[in-house]
Amino acid sequence: MRINNKYGEGLLNVSGASLRKEEIVSKPVVSLDHVVIRFAGDSGDGMQLTGDRFTMDTASLGNDISTLPNFPAEIRAPQGTVPGVSSFQLHFADHHIQTPGDAPDILVAMNPAALKANIKDMARGATIIVDKDEFTERNIVKAGYQVNPLEDNSLESYKVHAVALTSLTVAALAQISMSRKDAERSKNMFALGLLAWMYHRPTEATENFLKAKFGKKPEILAANLLAYQTGWNYGETTEDFAVSYEIAPAHMPAGKYRNISGNTALAYGLVAASQLSKLKLFLGSYPITPATDILHELSKHKKFGVITFQAEDEIAAVGSALGASYGGSLGVTSTSGPGVALKSEMIGLAVMLELPLIIIDVQRGGPSTGLPTKTEQSDLLQVMYGRNGESPAVVLAPSTPTDCFKMALEATRIATQYRVPVFILSDGYIANGSQPWKIPAISELPDLQVKFAQTQEDFLPYLRDPETLARPWAIPGTKGIEHRIGGLEKADRTGAISYDSQNHDYMVRMRAAKVAGIDVPDLEVDDPTGDAQTLLLGWGSTFGPIASAIETLRANGEKVAQAHIRYLNPFPKNLADVLKKYPTVLVPEMNLGQLSNMLRSQYMKDVTGYNKVFGVPFTTLEIIEATMAVLYV
Amino acid sequence: MSDISLTKKDFTSDQEVKWCPGCGDYSILSTVQSFLPELGIPRENIVFISGIGCSSRFPYYLETFGMHSIHGRAPAIASGLAISRPDLAVFVITGDGDALSIGGNHLIHALRRNVELKILLFNNRIYGLTKGQYSPTSETGKITKSTPTGSLDTPFNPISLALGAEASFVARSIDSDRKHLTEILRAASVHKGSALIEIYQNCPIFNDGAFDLLKDGGTKGAALLQLRHGEVIKSDSHGLIREDGSFKLVELTSVAESELIVHDAHNPDPAYAFALSRISGSALDHVPVGIFRDVERPSYGSMVNSQIAEVIANQGVGDLDSLLNSGDTWEVN
CATH class of the missing domain: 3.40.50.920 (Rossmann fold)
Structure with missing residues (x-):
């Protein structure tokens, strides 16, 4: 039977197999209410991509999902070692779920190191699929095993499937003229195909994704498609896998959904905030894990007039954002804990200037460089108190990946209405983790329009709004309100330099009262x-x-x-x-x-x-x- | 803009100027206030941003928009403003400590990007506001409160540094020479992109007389090598010739005028301007003043904004609803 009818005639013929899911009748199907899968391999094995694809294919079936990527700080740690293991965990269910799951039901381990790094998280009875080709003596030693764990009965309490992932992939790709090394690179698609069969995931979206990704490299495209399909066929035809599983769609509120990570949701929230406030969005940023994806994402959205400025350092990143904000843009900077430390003085200036500023801190393990790719919540006191002087700033914390979108709107509302720096405290977990997001209608989103100071006689740059206690947002280009601001203490109303002790006491209290009085919803x-x-x-x-x-x-x-x-x-x-x-x-x-x-x-x-x-x-x-x-x- | 007829007074704020008596900053302020009407730009479209130091008080005394920011960071703040607001004329006021010590990184990157900033670097070769410590432009061996046995550091040559940072406009002037400074400001204001103007500025309290050689009627004629595009490079007594692939300073009496180098500020090779910048050392016996380099290069903000315009021209203005609904989506009924 020809299986590859969509992407080329007769690429591969495997008897007794088909990709059409409606034909899956040959093996028993078991219904489950939820499953936790973890893909683990070398950081060069493409585990994040594999996990992402499985997530998308699962989301489209209507399951609720929650994901947790976990990767080393090194881009390519020594191959085959435990520190080099990258993983992606996915929890999907027929009901609403809150977490990526405690213990995986299935571990896909692409090498001995991936097994070694993850076995401690596996509950007894869980399923483990390993690439047995990778369990060579050399790799076993590299991973820190004394003996081959597939042969010493140490995995007795698990259901182990030792599949020759690499050699099956290479054999399937023999007809494509490519080196063995290149052919081996498609083994993650074999694994994905196998899991797609096992859990009845639709294959079209991944096939389309591969076509879009490798469309210009026909051999690589063919190799990936073939590996994917071979993996699928392997599950369907071999006796190694006796059953496959179904997970019914979750009952979720009606509407249109997409899967979204916290970093993407923040980026989208900022674009939305820019549109709703009619302010130009300016992101000043310096690349830092795990916040960089916000810079990546926003740099794609030039058609919304978004300016992304990759600054020379963290200080220039926040400085440029503050400069843009002074000019009437929505000034934002994105970083992680070490970056916040560097930005502190500039954020203090923003407190003094009383200008809007949004600082996104995607927290990671600290102190110092700490654990760049791991999650932590240890910057709360830094953002609260980590500046000289009495220097109050607003601190918001999204609770989930999708909440990041809302909090970007809230940060904009507060920053622009109260003219104050606002922190958004995300962290590595919600930044990279993802969940289904019910896409909001534009009409449901809040009006965030702002008012700038207008031309007037005897303009007072530090005259406060009695309700919000905010000073005017008085941007250059407005005739007749030319004025000077700065980091030195300001006289009430006039904003002139003042060393007067009573004025200083008053202004310190006023800045504190302004932040304390910000309107935030009650705790539910x-x-x-x-x-x-x-x-x-x-x-x-x-x-x-x-x-x-x-x-x-x-x-x-x-x-x-x-x-x-x-x-x-x-x-x-x-x-x-x-x-x-x-x-x-x-x-x-x-x-x-x-x-x-x-x-x-x-x-x-x-x-x-x-x-x-x-x-x-x-x-x-x-x-x-x-x-x-x-x-x- | 032709209906704007502003005067120096229109650019003078109501703030009392608080520099020390005799400070070189006074004459720079007065020159800038006199020059600004000439720009023909409405006051509200002019912004002065400074860092920290004596010179950084400058914006308070100008009736334009202004920000006295934090130490060393003015170029960063000004970059964000200039890029997001191409309609504004943005000036940066900084000093040798502000621009070359704590803010060195921002200065070189603003210059390399060619952001539309006119940067006035007041170089008095000393820390004034903190009461007299050596600065990154102080001559080696400087005796100050923090270096009682003499400073050990090799000083920066700000012109060389700016050229090394790919600056497209680099000039030097002197606080007391209003006519010369005005000429430089004029040229900088029509330059597209970053302009760095080093201004030798006397600190009468902590480094008095540092530039007397360049100001004293008896010595300045011989010390100042005038850089004017299309004219030979010379002082009253000396001129520049080419020798062994480099520049050599010779007495005018020893060469024919035709052998002297004719200044080419638009020379695309930065090595030319760099060689000029190396003629003067800390001793100041022969100092080139004027425009070292003035070359055309696309400015940063204009490129940022044309990238955006190009994307919009090709793809249309972004639609929020389409963005939120992009990617793999699914319906739940």
Whole structure:
């Protein structure tokens, strides 16, 4: 039977196989409600691409999804070693899910190092697919094994499929004139094809993706398609895989969806904010993991008039953004923790100038260079207090990848209305993780239009709006309001340099009062029975594991309330009451207790911290255990 | 713009000028205030951005838009403004410490990009605002409060540095020579892209008389080598000739005028201007003043904005709804 009818006549003939999914009748099909898959391989093996493709094919089936890429800081760490392992985890289900999953049900390990690096996360009974061709003596030693783990019974408690991924791929590609090395590069597509068969994923989107990606390189395209199809056929025809699985679509609110990562959602949110505010978007940025994708994404959107400026350093990145903001643009800078440290003085200037500025901090493990590709929430106190003088700034924290879009709009609203620097605290987990996003209608989005100061007699650049306490946004080019601003203390109303002690005290308090008075929504508390005694209070990317833990806890009859703080400065007005209501407040954070510190100092509430800095998100189980510990002390 | 008839007074703000008596900044301020009406640009479209240091107080005294920012960062802030607002004329006021020490990185990158900035670098070879420490342009062996036994650092030559940073317009002038400084400002203002103007500026408190050789009637004629495009390069006593592939300073009496080098500010080879910049050392006995280099190169902001215009011309103006709905999407009913 000819299988490759879409991309060329008779490329390959394999008897008894077909790509048409409606013909899949030959093996039993098992229904599952959710699956967690982890693809793992060398950082050059294309695991992120493989994971991305499986995600897209899964999303289009209507499953709910949550993803977690995990890669080393080195672009190509030594091949075949544990530090060089890159992985991509995907959780998909027929119901709403909150996390990428604690333990994978399936691990695809492209080499011994990938097995070694990931086996500790696998629950007993899980399925492991390995490329047995890669389990050579040399590779086994490189990965740090004494003996071949496929032969020493150490994997007895798992379902292991040792597939000759490399040689099957090479054999299938024999008819294409390419080197063995080049042919081997398509083995990730073999794995993807096999998984696509196993979980009944549609193949058209990936085939179209490959055509678009390699359209100009016909041999590479043919190799990838062939490897993909061969992988699919392998599942269908060999006895190694007895069953395949189906996961029904999740019940999600009606609408149009796409999959989106936190970094992309931030970028889209900023483009939307620029359109809604009618302000030119100016991004000043210096490449830094894990924030760089925001620069990449926004640099694609010139037709929206977006200016992206790759500056010479972090300071110039924020400086140029502030300069653009002074000129009436929406000035944004994107970075990670070390970049925020460098930008601090300029952000202080923005506080003094009282100009809008958005600073995106995609947090990573610290201090110093720390763990560039791993996630952490340890910049909260830095963005709150990491500047000289009394230097208040607004701090927002999106809770999920899709929430990043909303928070970009909120950051714009607050920055432009109150003329103040606003931090968006994302982190590596939500920046790179993705989930389905119900695409909003433009008509549902807020009006963010701004007012600039107009030509007037006796203009006072530091005369405040009585409601917002903001000074005018007075941009160059406006006749008659020429004025000078700067980092020296300003006299109230006139903005002239002032060393007057009373004025300084007044202005310091005024800047603090302006930020404290910013209008932010109340904290929503989820407490279905209304009589829970314990509150799980999180911020940022811990939302998923906390929500997931709460579901399980409640299903087991535990009474626990949940609230998630998205506005960290100023805090929601009702936070004090919420803290009072619950005798026990558990605050899980991927740091050593930074929000806990803020809550204790501002509200005199002795919250209980659950703190861990492992560079990976909390698992649901960890949150459940931490909650049980406070419920049954 | 022809209906604008502004005067020096229109560019003078109501702020009391607070430099030390005798500071070279006064005459630079006065020259700039006198020059600005000539630009024919409305005041509201002119912006002065400075860093930190004595010279950086400059914007407060001009009745234009202005920002006194933070140490060394004025070129970065000004770049963001100039790129996003091509309708504005943006000036940067900086000093030898601000531009060449703490802000060295921003200066060289603004110049390399050719951002539309006119950068006035007041070089007094000393830190004034912090009360007298040596600066990156101080001569080696400088005795200051922080170097009581003499500074060890080799100084920067700001002109050489700017040329090394691919600057398209580089000039030098002197605080007290209003006519010369005005000429340079005029040329810089019509230049497309970055212009760096080094202005020797006297600090009467911490480095008084640093440039007396170039100002004293008895010495300046011999010390100042005038750079004027199309004219021979000479002072009252010396001229430049080519010898062994380089430049040599010779007494005018020893050569015929026809052997002297005729200045070519538009020479595309930066090595020419660089060689000129190396004639003067810290000693200041022979110092070229004028425009070292003035070449045409696309300016950064114009390129940024034409890239955007080109994308819009090819693809149309972006539509938010299409953007949000792009990529792989699916419907849930």
